[in-house]
Amino acid sequence: SAVISQKPSRDICQRGTSLTIQCQVDSQVTMMFWYRQQPGQSLTLIATANQGSEATYESGFVIDKFPISRPNLTFSTLTVSNMSPEDSSIYLCSVAWPDVGAFFGQGTRLTVV
Amino acid sequence: KQEVTQIPAALSVPEGENLVLNCSFTDSAIYNLQWFRQDPGKGLTSLLLIQSSQREQTSGRLNASLDKSSGRSTLYIAASQPGDSATYLCAVGPRLNKQGGSEKLVFGKGTKLTVNP
Numbered sequence: 001s002a003v004i005s006q007k008p009s010r011d012i013c014q015r016g017t018s019l020t021i022q023c024q025v026d027s028q029v030t031m032m033f034w035y036r037q038q039p040g041q042s043l044t045l046i047a048t049a050n051q052g053s054e055a056t057y058e059s060g061f062v063i064d065k066f067p068i069s070r071p072n073l074t075f076s077t078l079t080v081s082n083m084s085p086e087d088s089s090i091y092l093c094s095v096a097w098p099d100v101g102a103f104f105g106q107g108t109r110l111t112v113v
Numbered sequence: 114k115q116e117v118t119q120i121p122a123a124l125s126v127p128e129g130e131n132l133v134l135n136c137s138f139t140d141s142a143i144y145n146l147q148w149f150r151q152d153p154g155k156g157l158t159s160l161l162l163i164q165s166s167q168r169e170q171t172s173g174r175l176n177a178s179l180d181k182s183s184g185r186s187t188l189y190i191a192a193s194q195p196g197d198s199a200t201y202l203c204a205v206g207p208r209l210n211k212q213g214g215s216e217k218l219v220f221g222k223g224t225k226l227t228v229n230p
Contacts, residue, residue, distance in 0.1 A: 042220040092156055098214035101147050101162040109154045
C-alpha cells in the first residue's frame with residue numbers, strides 16, 4: 001500500500017489565476033496519476049507523471065492548462081492554469097500497481113469564482 | 114472502449130440491512146477490479162481488490178464478487194451502519210497483455226449510499 005499526502009485540501013480561487021496542487025508519497029514510485037472529478041461525475045484521468053520525463057496527457061487535456069512536475073520519485077505537482085468556473089472540481093493524485101491496487105490522496109476541492 | 118456502469122446511482126436503506134451494489138463493465142479483458150469508498154469532497158479509500166483470476170474477496174462486513182465472463186461485480190455490505198454512508202465507486206484495470214495489467218483505471222460513476230439510523 002501507499003500513504004499519499006495531498007495539499008491543499010481545498011481552495012477558492014479567482015478566475016484567471018493558477019493553483020498548484022502538491023502530492024507526496026511515502027515510497028518511491030515510477031508513475032503518479034492525476035485525476036479530475038467534476039461535480040456529480042466520476043473520475044477522469046488527466047495525465048500520468050513519470051519521473052525524469054514529460055507527463056503523458058489523456059485526450060482532452062493539454063500541458064499548457066495542466067502543467068505537471070515530477071522532480072523525484074516521491075513527489076509531483078499539478079497546476080491548474082488560467083482557471084475558469086468550469087475548472088471547479090476535485091483533483092486527486094494516485095499511485096497504482098496492477099497487482100496491489102490503486103491508492104489516492106485526500107483530494108483537493110477547487111472552487112473557481 | 115471500456116465502460117463501467119454502476120446501478121443504482123443512489124440507495125437509501127435503514128440501519129442493519131444487508132445490501133448489494135452492482136458494477137458492470139463492457140470489456141471482459143480486465144486485469145483487476147477495485148472497489149472504493151469516497152466521503153463527500155474527499156479522496157478515495159480502497160476497500161477491496163479482486164484480480165481477474167479470483168471470484169471474490171472479503172474484508173470484514175464487505176464481500177466483493179467478480180464474474181468476468183458476464184462483466185459484473187457486486188459489493189455486498191452486511192448489517193449496514195450509518196457510518197457506511199458514502200459514495201462507492203468501482204474501477205477496472207485493463208489487461209495489457211498476457212503478463213500484466215494497466216495502472217490506468219476506468220471508473221464508474223458510483224452509487225451514493227445513505228444508511229438511516
